[in-house]
Amino acid sequence: MRENTARPAVLPVAPTRSRLRPLGLDEVRITGGFWARRRRTNATVTLGHCRDWMERAGWTGNFRAAAEGRIHRDRRGREFADSETYKLLEAMAWAAAGGGPDTSLDADTAALTEVIAPAQDPDGYLNTAFGRPGQQPRYSDLEWGHELYCHGFLIQAGVAQARARGEGELTKIARRAADHVCATFGQGGIESVCGHPEIETALVELARLTGEQRYLHQAALFVERRGHGTLADIEFGRAYYQDDTPVRQATVLRGHAVRALYLAAGAVDVAVETGDDALLAAVVRQWENTVARRTYLTGGMGSHHRDEAFGDDFVLPPDRAYAETCAGVASVMLSWRLLLATGEPRFADLAERTLFNVVAASPSEDGRAFFYANTLHRRHRGTVPPADTQSPRAESGLRAPWFAVSCCPTNVARTLAQLPAYLATADDHGVQLHQYADAEIATSLAGGHGVALRVRTDYPSGGHVAVRIGRAPAHPWTLSLRVPAWTAGATAWLVDPDGVRRAVAPGTAEVTRVFRPGDEVRLELPVAPRWTHPDPRIDAVRGTVAVERGPLVYCAESVDLPVGHEADAIRVDPSTEPEDAPAGPDDASGTGGTVLVPGELAAPGDVPDDAWPYRPLGLPAAPRAADRAGIALVPYHTWANRGPSTMRVWLPTTQPPTRSTGR
Amino acid sequence: MRENTARPAVLPVAPTRSRLRPLGLDEVRITGGFWARRRRTNATVTLGHCRDWMERAGWTGNFRAAAEGRIHRDRRGREFADSETYKLLEAMAWAAAGGGPDTSLDADTAALTEVIAPAQDPDGYLNTAFGRPGQQPRYSDLEWGHELYCHGFLIQAGVAQARARGEGELTKIARRAADHVCATFGQGGIESVCGHPEIETALVELARLTGEQRYLHQAALFVERRGHGTLADIEFGRAYYQDDTPVRQATVLRGHAVRALYLAAGAVDVAVETGDDALLAAVVRQWENTVARRTYLTGGMGSHHRDEAFGDDFVLPPDRAYAETCAGVASVMLSWRLLLATGEPRFADLAERTLFNVVAASPSEDGRAFFYANTLHRRHRGTVPPADTQSPRAESGLRAPWFAVSCCPTNVARTLAQLPAYLATADDHGVQLHQYADAEIATSLAGGHGVALRVRTDYPSGGHVAVRIGRAPAHPWTLSLRVPAWTAGATAWLVDPDGVRRAVAPGTAEVTRVFRPGDEVRLELPVAPRWTHPDPRIDAVRGTVAVERGPLVYCAESVDLPVGHEADAIRVDPSTEPEDAPAGPDDASGTGGTVLVPGELAAPGDVPDDAWPYRPLGLPAAPRAADRAGIALVPYHTWANRGPSTMRVWLPTTQPPTRSTGR
Incomplete structure (x- = not known):
C-alpha cells in the first residue's frame, strides 16, 4: 500500500494509505448515459421526494418535538427514523458537490441542520427515541435501539458536508456526537457494541477527515469487541448481529445482511488505517466465501425474509430472495474498500453487478418509488402500492413510494450521488478505470503531473469503451481498464492508440506508454446475450x-x-x-x-x-x-x-x- | 348428515349431526404397535415433562402471581403462556380417560386447577397478561394479545374434563370464561375477533357439551366477523390472521398456518351445527386448493419462517419449510372434522400422512424433546440444544426440550392422548376404519346392536390389516376400510371372511354381510418403497x-x-x-x-x-x-x-x- 498524501479531494472514502488512490467528485464527472440519467433523476426528484416523505411521516418533526420537550408522546416512526434525515443530508452534500452552481441543496441542508441542532444534548448525544423524560434510558437497548447506528449516519453526513462544501454546522454536530460516542464507549465505558453496525466506518472516516486518531481507535474497539457475545442471545441467535464470532475469526458473512456488510466495510477501514493485514485478510476470506456461496446472480445478498439474513451456503431461493436494496448498497461499499486496499478487479466486478442489478433495480424510472426487497421470481401480479401511505418493506410486487422501515430510498440516493467516485482510481503508475460510463476524469499523477481523460461508451447496452487522452505527462504511464469477469467464454479486445488490437482476458488490461493528447484507447467487450x-x-x-x-x-x-x-x-x-x-x-x-x-x-x-x-x-x-x-x-x-x-x-x-x- | 343422538361417549369432537358418528375414547382402544408406543411415552413421560418445564419457566407461577397481586412485575413468558397449562390439562383429561384405574392424572389436574382458579376474575375473565394494575387493559391488543386464544384452550380443557371424567371445577372455570366471552364479544359488545383463531372451535364444543346455543352463536359470530378488517393492517398484512377475506369467500388457506387451520376447523364446526352447507363447501374448497398447491409431501403446512405462513401456490422450499408441528396438529383437526361431515376418505388420507410425518416427527423417541419447525432439508449439522434453557423455535437441527414459544409440545401431547378417537367411526350402516393400528373397538349400531372388532396390523412397517369380529348383530351391516390414496399405482387387496380376495382401488373398500364372531376381514396394502x-x-x-x-x-x-x-x-x-x-x-x-x-x-x-x-x-x-x-x-x-x-x-x-x- 502507498500513503495518500493529503489533498482537498471530495472523497466519500479517503484512506490515508491504499493500493489505489480514490478520485474525488471534483475529479470525476459522469457526463451521459445510463448513470447520468439515474443521477439526474436522483438529484432533481428523489432527494425532494425523500425530504417530503420524512416530513409527512413525522420523522423530521421528531427533532422539533425533542427540542420542544414533547417527544415522549409525539414521536413517530421506528427507533432508527433519525438516520434517514442524516442519510439524506449525506446524499445532498455529495449531490451539491457534483451539481455545479445551484445552491438550493445548500439551503436545504442548512434548513435541515437547523431542525436537528436543537435536539442535540449538551454532551453530544443525539437521538429522538431515547434518554428524555418518558423515554427509555440511553443505551438501554443496544440490541435494537440503533443509537450508535444513528450516530454513525450523522457522522457520515458531517464528513460529507466537510468534504463537499467545507466544514459547517452539520460537521460540528457530528464531531460532538463522535466525541460523545468515544467518551461513552471507550476504555472504561460501556463495553459493548450496537446491534446494528455502522458507527465503525463512520468513525474511521471522521478520523481520516480530522486526523484525530481517537476516532479510529474507537472504531477498532467496536470491531474487536463484536463477536464476544456482549449483546443478548435473541431468538435469531447472536449471528443476527455478528456477535457470534470475532471478525478476524469468521470465515463467511452471516446473519442480517446489511449489518454483516456494514461491519465488514468498517473492519476494512480499520485494517487499512492500522495496517492490520490479518484483519484485512479475514474480511477478504469472508467476501470470497460469501460471493462463492451466498450471493444471488444479481449480486443481491440475503436469502431470508424472517431475519433479513444470509442463508446457509447455497440457500438462494429466487422466489424468497430478500436481497435488500441496502444490502446491495453495503456490498458496493465493501467491494469498493477492498478494491482500494488490494487493487484486485474482482471487487470491481461484484460492485458492477450489484450496481446494475440491485442498486439500479430499486428506484423506479421516475425516482419516486423503490424496491426494498429485490426478488428474482414473482409468482403473482402485485397490486399498486398506495401513493400516500407507507408500504410494508417485504412486499416486492411493485415499487412503493415509502416504507415504514424506509432505509433503502435514502441509501440509494446517497449512493447515486457519490457514484462518480466509484469509476476510477490512480496510483504512482497511472490511472485505473473500474466502471464504465461517459465521463470526464482529471487528476494528477505522482509529481503533480496532470492527466485528463474523456470516456465515451454505450455501456451497458453496448460494449464499446473509448478513452481519449486530454492531458498527459511527457513520460510513460499506465492506463488500466478492467476487463469484466462476465466476458469469460467470449473475447474482449483492447485497441491501443496505434490501432493495434489484442485479445484481453478477464482482469486488467493495460497500456503503458507516453500518451499524447488525442490518443485513444478502446476496449471492445462482447455483450451478446448468453445463457x-x-x-x-x-x-x-x-x-x-x-x-x-x-x-x-x-x-x-x-x-x-x-x-x-x-x-x-x-x-x-x-x-x-x-x-x-x-x-x-x-x-x-x-x-x-x-x-x-x-x-x-x-x-x-x-x-x-x-x-x-x-x-x-x-x-x-x-x-x-x-x-x-x-x-x-x-x-x-x-x-x-x-x-x-x-x-x-x-x-x-x-x-x-x-x-x-x-x- | 344424520343426528347423533346424545350418548355418554368420551369424544374430543362431538358434532350433534354428521355424516359419520365419531367413536369415543371409551369405544376405541389402541393396544399395540407404533401409536401405542408413542402414546405410552406421551402418558408416562411427556405430560410430566411439560408440567415440569412450565413450572420451571414460571408459566404456572403466573397464575399464582396474578392471584397474589404481583403479576405486573413477576410475569414470565410470552403473552400466550397461559394456554400451555390449558393444553396440558386437556391432554391429561384424554390420557386419564384412556389410562385405566391410575388416578394420579386426576390428582395432577386438581392441583393445577387449584393454581388457576384464584386467577379468574369474578366476571369470568382469566388471563395473566392483561387487565390488572400495571398491565395493559383487557382486549387492548386484539392483534397480538391472544386473550381469546387462551380462553379457547381453557374451554377445550373444561370440555375434555367433563367428557373424560365428568364435569368438575375446571369445567366450571371454563364455562364462566365462555360466559364472559359471550358477554363481551356478543351483539353490542366488542365487534372484533382475536388475532389468533381458536375460540371458535372451543365455543362450539362447549355448546355441544352443554346444549347451550349461545356459545354456538358466539362462535358463528366470530367466524362471520373475520375477513372484514376489524384487526389492524400489520406489516404481514391482514391475511396473516385471515382478516383479509371473509371465510365463506376465501378459496385457499393463507397467512399464519396455525391460525388459518384453527379458523377453518372452527368454521366446519359452525357449519355442521348450523346446517350451513355453503360455509362447509367454502372450507372444503380451501382445503382442496391448499392440499393441491400449498402442502409439503409430509403433510406439513407453512413455507415461510418470517410469518409462519403459507406461501404462494407451489412455494414449497424444502430447506426453509416451516411446517410447524402445531400446523400439523391443526391440519389433522381440520381433516377429521371434514371427514366426519362428509365421509370422504381423502380427509383421512391427509390426516394419516400428517400424523405419521409431522405429528410423529416432532417428539423424540424418549418424549422429552420436540421439533417446532419440521424442515425437509437440513444442510448443516445442528448443535445439541441446551437441556436446561428454552430454545429458539425455528432452529430445526435437533429436537429441543422446550421453547420460548412452546405451543408444540402440549399440542402433540393432547393429540396423542386423543388419538384412538381418530381411528374409526360408525353410521347407520356399520363401522368405518380410517386409520390402522392394533386396536379394540366396541360400539353400537342403530337400534343399539353391539359391535366389537379387534384390529391387528404391522402398520406402518407392513401393510397387513386384519379385522376380527368379536360381536355383531344378527342382521347384515357394512364394515368399511379406507384404501389409502398412497396405494395408487400398485394393487391393494381385500379378503373377505370367506377368503375371497379382490383388488381394491384407493378410496373405501366395503364388506356387507351378516358377520359372525370370529369372522375376519383382511386388507393387504402394497408397502414396497416407491419413487x-x-x-x-x-x-x-x-x-x-x-x-x-x-x-x-x-x-x-x-x-x-x-x-x-x-x-x-x-x-x-x-x-x-x-x-x-x-x-x-x-x-x-x-x-x-x-x-x-x-x-x-x-x-x-x-x-x-x-x-x-x-x-x-x-x-x-x-x-x-x-x-x-x-x-x-x-x-x-x-x-x-x-x-x-x-x-x-x-x-x-x-x-x-x-x-x-x-x-
Whole structure:
C-alpha cells in the first residue's frame, strides 16, 4: 500500500494509505448515459421526494418535538427514523458537490441542520427515541435501539458536508456526537457494541477527515469487541448481529445482511488505517466465501425474509430472495474498500453487478418509488402500492413510494450521488478505470503531473469503451481498464492508440506508454446475450438457466407475454443461443435492450390441479398444451416499471439439463 | 348428515349431526404397535415433562402471581403462556380417560386447577397478561394479545374434563370464561375477533357439551366477523390472521398456518351445527386448493419462517419449510372434522400422512424433546440444544426440550392422548376404519346392536390389516376400510371372511354381510418403497425425487453415510426401484424400516468452490469424484434421533428427469 498524501479531494472514502488512490467528485464527472440519467433523476426528484416523505411521516418533526420537550408522546416512526434525515443530508452534500452552481441543496441542508441542532444534548448525544423524560434510558437497548447506528449516519453526513462544501454546522454536530460516542464507549465505558453496525466506518472516516486518531481507535474497539457475545442471545441467535464470532475469526458473512456488510466495510477501514493485514485478510476470506456461496446472480445478498439474513451456503431461493436494496448498497461499499486496499478487479466486478442489478433495480424510472426487497421470481401480479401511505418493506410486487422501515430510498440516493467516485482510481503508475460510463476524469499523477481523460461508451447496452487522452505527462504511464469477469467464454479486445488490437482476458488490461493528447484507447467487450447456469448445489434453481447480457441480468416478465400468460408458463430451450431482439438493443432507453430466447409457453388459464401435487414416478401428469414461442426478456433492473406483472430470472428448460457433475 | 343422538361417549369432537358418528375414547382402544408406543411415552413421560418445564419457566407461577397481586412485575413468558397449562390439562383429561384405574392424572389436574382458579376474575375473565394494575387493559391488543386464544384452550380443557371424567371445577372455570366471552364479544359488545383463531372451535364444543346455543352463536359470530378488517393492517398484512377475506369467500388457506387451520376447523364446526352447507363447501374448497398447491409431501403446512405462513401456490422450499408441528396438529383437526361431515376418505388420507410425518416427527423417541419447525432439508449439522434453557423455535437441527414459544409440545401431547378417537367411526350402516393400528373397538349400531372388532396390523412397517369380529348383530351391516390414496399405482387387496380376495382401488373398500364372531376381514396394502416425483410447478424441488413407503415419507440422513459425507452429496438413480434393506423393515423398532436406493455419493471434504457459482452454459465445472453407492433412507419421522446430521427428503437425480410436460 502507498500513503495518500493529503489533498482537498471530495472523497466519500479517503484512506490515508491504499493500493489505489480514490478520485474525488471534483475529479470525476459522469457526463451521459445510463448513470447520468439515474443521477439526474436522483438529484432533481428523489432527494425532494425523500425530504417530503420524512416530513409527512413525522420523522423530521421528531427533532422539533425533542427540542420542544414533547417527544415522549409525539414521536413517530421506528427507533432508527433519525438516520434517514442524516442519510439524506449525506446524499445532498455529495449531490451539491457534483451539481455545479445551484445552491438550493445548500439551503436545504442548512434548513435541515437547523431542525436537528436543537435536539442535540449538551454532551453530544443525539437521538429522538431515547434518554428524555418518558423515554427509555440511553443505551438501554443496544440490541435494537440503533443509537450508535444513528450516530454513525450523522457522522457520515458531517464528513460529507466537510468534504463537499467545507466544514459547517452539520460537521460540528457530528464531531460532538463522535466525541460523545468515544467518551461513552471507550476504555472504561460501556463495553459493548450496537446491534446494528455502522458507527465503525463512520468513525474511521471522521478520523481520516480530522486526523484525530481517537476516532479510529474507537472504531477498532467496536470491531474487536463484536463477536464476544456482549449483546443478548435473541431468538435469531447472536449471528443476527455478528456477535457470534470475532471478525478476524469468521470465515463467511452471516446473519442480517446489511449489518454483516456494514461491519465488514468498517473492519476494512480499520485494517487499512492500522495496517492490520490479518484483519484485512479475514474480511477478504469472508467476501470470497460469501460471493462463492451466498450471493444471488444479481449480486443481491440475503436469502431470508424472517431475519433479513444470509442463508446457509447455497440457500438462494429466487422466489424468497430478500436481497435488500441496502444490502446491495453495503456490498458496493465493501467491494469498493477492498478494491482500494488490494487493487484486485474482482471487487470491481461484484460492485458492477450489484450496481446494475440491485442498486439500479430499486428506484423506479421516475425516482419516486423503490424496491426494498429485490426478488428474482414473482409468482403473482402485485397490486399498486398506495401513493400516500407507507408500504410494508417485504412486499416486492411493485415499487412503493415509502416504507415504514424506509432505509433503502435514502441509501440509494446517497449512493447515486457519490457514484462518480466509484469509476476510477490512480496510483504512482497511472490511472485505473473500474466502471464504465461517459465521463470526464482529471487528476494528477505522482509529481503533480496532470492527466485528463474523456470516456465515451454505450455501456451497458453496448460494449464499446473509448478513452481519449486530454492531458498527459511527457513520460510513460499506465492506463488500466478492467476487463469484466462476465466476458469469460467470449473475447474482449483492447485497441491501443496505434490501432493495434489484442485479445484481453478477464482482469486488467493495460497500456503503458507516453500518451499524447488525442490518443485513444478502446476496449471492445462482447455483450451478446448468453445463457448462464447455476452451481448444482443451489437446490432452488436446479434445472433452470438464466440470461445475461454484458453486466446485466435479464428476466422474463408477463407484460411481454401474450395476454393471460404468466412468467411461470415459460420453458426455454438453451440448445439455441439467445439473441438481441430484431430492433436491437434499446439504446434510446439506455436500459440494455430486449433479448429473445427460444422456448415454449404453456396455455394460459387456471388449469385444474391434481388433487395432490406428488405422484409416483412413471405416472406423469397429463401433458398440457404448450406452444413454441420466442420469449422476450428484459433487463432485470427494469422489471415492474410497466405495472403489475409476474417475473422470473431463472427459467426452467424444455430440455433436460446436462448430467449432474456429482457435486 | 344424520343426528347423533346424545350418548355418554368420551369424544374430543362431538358434532350433534354428521355424516359419520365419531367413536369415543371409551369405544376405541389402541393396544399395540407404533401409536401405542408413542402414546405410552406421551402418558408416562411427556405430560410430566411439560408440567415440569412450565413450572420451571414460571408459566404456572403466573397464575399464582396474578392471584397474589404481583403479576405486573413477576410475569414470565410470552403473552400466550397461559394456554400451555390449558393444553396440558386437556391432554391429561384424554390420557386419564384412556389410562385405566391410575388416578394420579386426576390428582395432577386438581392441583393445577387449584393454581388457576384464584386467577379468574369474578366476571369470568382469566388471563395473566392483561387487565390488572400495571398491565395493559383487557382486549387492548386484539392483534397480538391472544386473550381469546387462551380462553379457547381453557374451554377445550373444561370440555375434555367433563367428557373424560365428568364435569368438575375446571369445567366450571371454563364455562364462566365462555360466559364472559359471550358477554363481551356478543351483539353490542366488542365487534372484533382475536388475532389468533381458536375460540371458535372451543365455543362450539362447549355448546355441544352443554346444549347451550349461545356459545354456538358466539362462535358463528366470530367466524362471520373475520375477513372484514376489524384487526389492524400489520406489516404481514391482514391475511396473516385471515382478516383479509371473509371465510365463506376465501378459496385457499393463507397467512399464519396455525391460525388459518384453527379458523377453518372452527368454521366446519359452525357449519355442521348450523346446517350451513355453503360455509362447509367454502372450507372444503380451501382445503382442496391448499392440499393441491400449498402442502409439503409430509403433510406439513407453512413455507415461510418470517410469518409462519403459507406461501404462494407451489412455494414449497424444502430447506426453509416451516411446517410447524402445531400446523400439523391443526391440519389433522381440520381433516377429521371434514371427514366426519362428509365421509370422504381423502380427509383421512391427509390426516394419516400428517400424523405419521409431522405429528410423529416432532417428539423424540424418549418424549422429552420436540421439533417446532419440521424442515425437509437440513444442510448443516445442528448443535445439541441446551437441556436446561428454552430454545429458539425455528432452529430445526435437533429436537429441543422446550421453547420460548412452546405451543408444540402440549399440542402433540393432547393429540396423542386423543388419538384412538381418530381411528374409526360408525353410521347407520356399520363401522368405518380410517386409520390402522392394533386396536379394540366396541360400539353400537342403530337400534343399539353391539359391535366389537379387534384390529391387528404391522402398520406402518407392513401393510397387513386384519379385522376380527368379536360381536355383531344378527342382521347384515357394512364394515368399511379406507384404501389409502398412497396405494395408487400398485394393487391393494381385500379378503373377505370367506377368503375371497379382490383388488381394491384407493378410496373405501366395503364388506356387507351378516358377520359372525370370529369372522375376519383382511386388507393387504402394497408397502414396497416407491419413487415419488413433484409437480413441475414446485420450483424448489425441480430435478429431484423422494421415496415413500406405505404412509411414510423417507429421507437420507448423514449418519447413514460413510464418515464425513453429507446428505447434499447424494445423487440417486430413479431408473431402478428402491428396495427394502436386506434386514427387511425394522419391525422391532416399529419405525418402518430402512430402504436402499441406487445412486452416487460425491467425495467428502470441503472442495474448493468456484469463485462465482454461476457460469456460462457449455463451461461446466470440473466433475468431482463420485462413487456408485446404495443410499440408505430412513423414515422421515425418525430423523435427528441419532444426533446431529444433515438430511434430505428430496434427492437430486443422477439422470435427467423426464422431459417437462409443459405445465
